Each structure stands twice: as structure tokens, then as C-alpha cells.
Amino acid sequence: MTVVTTDSVWAATLLHMGLREVHAAQTRELILDAAFSLFLERGYDKTTMEEIAATADIGTTTLYRYYPSKDLLVVGPLELNGQMANELRSRPDDELLDTALGHALRVLLFTPRAGVERLSQIQRVLEATPSLKARLFEQYVNERVLLEQAVAERLGRAPDDLYCKAAARMTTMVLELVSEVRPMRVMGDDLASLPHIMKNMETIMQLLDANPPPFPRI
Numbered sequence: 001m002t003v004v005t006t007d008s009v010w011a012a013t014l015l016h017m018g019l020r021e022v023h024a025a026q027t028r029e030l031i032l033d034a035a036f037s038l039f040l041e042r043g044y045d046k047t048t049m050e051e052i053a054a055t056a057d058i059g060t061t062t063l064y065r066y067y068p069s070k071d072l073l074v075v076g077p078l079e080l081n082g083q084m085a086n087e088l089r090s091r092p093d094d095e096l097l098d099t100a101l102g103h104a105l106r107v108l109l110f111t112p113r114a115g116v117e118r119l120s121q122i123q124r125v126l127e128a129t130p131s132l133k134a135r136l137f138e139q140y141v142n143e144r145v146l147l148e149q150a151v152a153e154r155l156g157r158a159p160d161d162l163y164c165k166a167a168a169r170m171t172t173m174v175l176e177l178v179s180e181v182r183p184m185r186v187m188g189d190d191l192a193s194l195p196h197i198m199k200n201m202e203t204i205m206q207l208l209d210a211n212p213p214p215f216p217r218i
Helices: 007-015 019-042 049-056 060-066 072-078 083-090 097-110 116-128 130-155 162-181 191-210
Strands: none
Touching: 019 049, 019 060, 019 072, 019 116, 049 060, 072 116, 072 130, 083 097, 083 130, 097 130, 097 162, 097 191, 116 130, 130 162, 162 191
């Protein structure tokens, strides 16, 4: 799966925060700096939350307040928080569903995330920790399920409606195909890659629209 990040967007976001939010953001970065220094040196599985708190020079209570579980230190900065579903719900009621889903995809790509250096650290930890890859996949599936629910709400159908599930899965499939066409780091690229990603996405959509895959029959 492909998502896009930029350090400049993150910096601009900080400028619009209040002092409390800035302090919280700084504390999170302090914790992440400590966590990834230990993950990369000792390994994710061998690092404890207590060691992370000690390295960050904070109490364990503070650490758990910001990151209730160790896996969130790795997958949390990726900001998979239902952006596609939220965007779909915000689109005009009279907008065609396929257009609204396209906007949902764009929002997922444009959501500001951790900086490029942090993403590189996340990638290295993910590659060395199979259990975290499974956790990340769970988050990705949850994004798709949230999108399914949003499609169902938009169409006034039941949450488990097959059409709504298929529409959401087709949307996320486009994202997966983009990653295969233009291999990138699992969780992101810098902003300069965004035009290429968007172009590949448009090309894939046009190809699928012009030559739809056959529906399997038994």
C-alpha cells in the first residue's frame, strides 16, 4: 500500500497548533526517537516499554498515555485513521459514488504523516518484525471495513451489503495495484513522488474502466 508524506506539511501543521498540542507533539516525537533508537539497535521484540520510557526520560504512565501498546509506536505514526470513510461522508449527496470514492483515495494519499526519515525507520522495523506486518495489515483491513460502512450509509443499505463491500474493496484494490506498478517503500514516499503516483492511479483506473476484468462464474 502507498501513502505520501512530507516534512514540510508536518511543520506547517505544528504552526497551527496550540501550545498544549505542540507540547504533546514534541513529547510524541521524543518517545518515538527513543523507541526507534532501541528498536533498531536491539530489535522490536527485545525492547520493553519500560526501557523506552527510561530512554525518553519520562514515566511509564506518560508513555502509556501517548502509546497504550508497543505496536502503536510503529503503526501509529502512519495515521491510518479512517480518512477514506470520513472523506466519503463529507462528499455532496448528489455526487456519483465512483467520483466520491476517487476523492476518498486522494485524501488517503494526501494525509500528512510522519517525516521521511521516520518512515524509513518504520520500514526497517517492519521488515525485521513479521508480527508487526500482520498488525499493519489489520489496520489496513480496518480502513477498508470503515469505507464499506461509509458506502453503505451513503446508499442507505445494510452495513454487510455485498455491493458496498465490493465497491470499497475495488477502491483499495486500485491502491494496491498502484504500489505494484511503481514499487516504493511499503509506507510512503516523499511529496515529489505524488504526481507519479496520481498519474499511475489515473492510468490504472482508465485501463480497468476500458477493459473491466471478468466476473468469475461457477
